[in-house]
Amino acid sequence: MWRFIKGFFSGILIGLVLGLGLGIFFFPYLFPPPDAMETLNRNEAGALVAKGTFIHANPSDPVHYGKGEVSVYPKTVFLGQDFEVGPGPDYHVYLVPKADIRSSDDVKDTMYVDLGRLRAFKGSQNYAIPAGVNLKDFPSVVIWCQQFGVLISPADLTFETGT
Numbered sequence: 001m002w003r004f005i006k007g008f009f010s011g012i013l014i015g016l017v018l019g020l021g022l023g024i025f026f027f028p029y030l031f032p033p034p035d036a037m038e039t040l041n042r043n044e045a046g047a048l049v050a051k052g053t054f055i056h057a058n059p060s061d062p063v064h065y066g067k068g069e070v071s072v073y074p075k076t077v078f079l080g081q082d083f084e085v086g087p088g089p090d091y092h093v094y095l096v097p098k099a100d101i102r103s104s105d106d107v108k109d110t111m112y113v114d115l116g117r118l119r120a121f122k123g124s125q126n127y128a129i130p131a132g133v134n135l136k137d138f139p140s141v142v143i144w145c146q147q148f149g150v151l152i153s154p155a156d157l158t159f160e161t162g163t
Contacts, residue, residue, distance in 0.1 A: 036123035045073035049135050052155035057102050066153020070141050077127040084122045090147035091118035093127050095138035101154035
């Protein structure tokens with residue numbers, strides 16, 4: 001009888017741990033935040049410095065994808081209305097000092113600038129750029145999963161002439 005009780009409670013404990021782990025992982029898939037609809041105040045943002053488009057860096061990975069436009073202004077990174085990434089936990093927006101980001105290894109050992117946690121998986125969003133950042137040194141914007149250290153979607157920036 002003691003063996004049965006011990007096995008029963010061990011099973012409950014294992015089930016709770018696995019259920020909690022799976023719940024944390026699948027939560028953003030089941031209950032994603034609403035689409036973002038932030039606007040960009042052109043007077044506060046300043047002149048366009050660079051723009052790019054998020055891509056699906058690894059087509060064989062159906063979970064980690066992104067699409068849509070990104071615009072960089074002197075004080076703001078703006079993700080356009082057409083922005084979308086596959087849902088997941090703990091996504092952040094990074095400025096990366098390396099061009100042609102295509103894998104997680106391209107980001108891991110760089111001195112990126114973390115602009116903050118992604119607020120929505122779809123829609124337009126603004127992210128403030130810290131003072132003193134020389135945007136010419138950061139030719140890429142990426143969406144990064146901090147929890148698992150995985151590249152979600154990169155965008156190569158094309159700088160405007162005269163900036």
